[in-house]
Amino acid sequence: MPDLLGLVAYGSFFLAIIGINAIGCLGLNLQWGQTGLFNVGIAGFIAIGAYTSALLTTPATTDHIGGLHLPILIGWLGAMITSGLASFLVGAATLRLRSDYLAITTFGVAVTVHLVTLNAQSLTGGSFGIAFIPRPFETYASQPAVFGLANLALIVAVVVVLYVGLERLVRSPWGRVLRAIREEERAAASLGKSATRYRLQAFALGGAIMGLSGAIHASFIGFIAPDNYLSSVTFQIWTMLIVGGSGNNLGAILGAALIWTTWSATGFFTGMVFPPEQQARAAALQIVAIGLILSGTIVIRPRGLLGERTTVSRHLNG
Amino acid sequence: MQDRPSGSTGTQATGASPILSTLSLSKHFGGIAAVDGVSISVQRGAIVGLIGPNGAGKTTMFDMLAGDLKPTAGEIRLQGRAVQAEPAHARIRAGLGRTFQIPRPFAAMSLVENVMLGKQGQSGEVIWPNWFRPGLVAAEERRNFTEAMELLEFVTLQHLAHEPARVLSGGQRKLLELARVLMAKPEIVLLDEPAAGVNPSLLEIIIERIGALNSRGMTFLIIEHNMDLVSRLCRHVFVMASGKLLVEGTPETVVRDPDVIEAYLGGAKV
Numbered sequence: 001m002p003d004l005l006g007l008v009a010y011g012s013f014f015l016a017i018i019g020i021n022a023i024g025c026l027g028l029n030l031q032w033g034q035t036g037l038f039n040v041g042i043a044g045f046i047a048i049g050a051y052t053s054a055l056l057t058t059p060a061t062t063d064h065i066g067g068l069h070l071p072i073l074i075g076w077l078g079a080m081i082t083s084g085l086a087s088f089l090v091g092a093a094t095l096r097l098r099s100d101y102l103a104i105t106t107f108g109v110a111v112t113v114h115l116v117t118l119n120a121q122s123l124t125g126g127s128f129g130i131a132f133i134p135r136p137f138e139t140y141a142s143q144p145a146v147f148g149l150a151n152l153a154l155i156v157a158v159v160v161v162l163y164v165g166l167e168r169l170v171r172s173p174w175g176r177v178l179r180a181i182r183e184e185e186r187a188a189a190s191l192g193k194s195a196t197r198y199r200l201q202a203f204a205l206g207g208a209i210m211g212l213s214g215a216i217h218a219s220f221i222g223f224i225a226p227d228n229y230l231s232s233v234t235f236q237i238w239t240m241l242i243v244g245g246s247g248n249n250l251g252a253i254l255g256a257a258l259i260w261t262t263w264s265a266t267g268f269f270t271g272m273v274f275p276p277e278q279q280a281r282a283a284a285l286q287i288v289a290i291g292l293i294l295s296g297t298i299v300i301r302p303r304g305l306l307g308e309r310t311t312v313s314r315h316l317n318g
Numbered sequence: 319m320q321d322r323p324s325g326s327t328g329t330q331a332t333g334a335s336p337i338l339s340t341l342s343l344s345k346h347f348g349g350i351a352a353v354d355g356v357s358i359s360v361q362r363g364a365i366v367g368l369i370g371p372n373g374a375g376k377t378t379m380f381d382m383l384a385g386d387l388k389p390t391a392g393e394i395r396l397q398g399r400a401v402q403a404e405p406a407h408a409r410i411r412a413g414l415g416r417t418f419q420i421p422r423p424f425a426a427m428s429l430v431e432n433v434m435l436g437k438q439g440q441s442g443e444v445i446w447p448n449w450f451r452p453g454l455v456a457a458e459e460r461r462n463f464t465e466a467m468e469l470l471e472f473v474t475l476q477h478l479a480h481e482p483a484r485v486l487s488g489g490q491r492k493l494l495e496l497a498r499v500l501m502a503k504p505e506i507v508l509l510d511e512p513a514a515g516v517n518p519s520l521l522e523i524i525i526e527r528i529g530a531l532n533s534r535g536m537t538f539l540i541i542e543h544n545m546d547l548v549s550r551l552c553r554h555v556f557v558m559a560s561g562k563l564l565v566e567g568t569p570e571t572v573v574r575d576p577d578v579i580e581a582y583l584g585g586a587k588v
Contacts, residue, residue, distance in 0.1 A: 174448055183427070187418065188407075192407050310426065315442075316459065
């Protein structure tokens, strides 16, 4: 039954993309949902992770530097470290200032990263991007259904590990401090909590998770190019978090699923309904649909599908 | 319950070094001297009042003592150490806690967790133990929960322990702030208008609780307009006006001081 196998391959691809977006969304939830840090340069941190992993894992090549051909897992770890480090540096430079500066700076970082990926050809391959990024389970590539399911399983495993790890972290005294700083910084300081220190930790960790999402995406597709990392990615992740429920890790995952499903479904729908010559214009309807969901959420359910809990610590049965 | 707790008084020379003192402390905002060369000293174990008309610079004074504002000039000594250059979050470790004139509860968080945030030295406030030593964090959380519940009981809010703090009235918020700062076990607490907006029955509780804590050795510096509270709790008061220290003494003497009367009843000095 080739049709069924095709469906399995498509279904696992579809769910894998949701998983990859969910990872990025979990990173943003740590920064914004828990800590109130307004990062509008998500695409930049995802790109840093994607390129780091690509350079570490691709086979030796003359197209760009890197090509270290290291194991994929090392590439992913490296991605987390560079993205985390980049976030740490951006945070260290701006988190002492008013919150607006973080927004401006992160936006600038994303633009800069995009320009670097476009122009630093010896590092990034320029607009041609980096190809032949090793994919997990490459040996099964000739059997799309098996390949898709294996990758999906791996990505689901990463999402689960991240979810559990983040829940342990934010539903704890540490997460409680983040929320206290977000709600009443002066009161938190009067109780001995250094806002800068905690914000920096959350921002760096969130950035590392975004980098991981970029690295996994690069390994999953096997090819990256600068235009994968435009501000529309940032917008998409933000929408996922707002719709799913800011401050709730399950909400972040749910939002990723909902928005990606909407995106794909509207794409499928416009493909069915409109004639080929109108396809490019009809694609705008996808963004309209996302915009409608976003606006509807903000008006009807501003806390998102799953809101924040009153009791922070998982050690308390409240 | 004694109306006026025992304990040493304000600045009378007792030989002991004060727990908190300032030397010519000043804060200028542009050309305005909100606080202008104020020197005060608070003895350990005392309840000291800081009074004065609106705009006298009392809250600016508090914000400097608590580290929220950097002084333009002068020195703050806490337990014998100059602390004016240190950030606000370092004060509690040095033994100084505060409440706010307009309470700042963590509104979306349950009362008991509001209070638990006051606990110092929690392992769970560092990232790694939450992943690698969850048992340790859980045990601490249980202990801190019990302690926080006791403090909520102390301020008569235990029945609301699991409600978010936003449901509280103004007076209850003052009580919550008191419980929260007590969780940090400070040696001196700065209370900014503990009686403002508090209904009379809650006010009695607040006065009684401050007295009880003081009898266990806790020092208080209190900004307050309610002279009933001041005269019942404080043996020593500082009166500020127009950024300067006007006079100090017992509540009974300062309210009869002609300068104080003039400062309160208006009439710019000529």
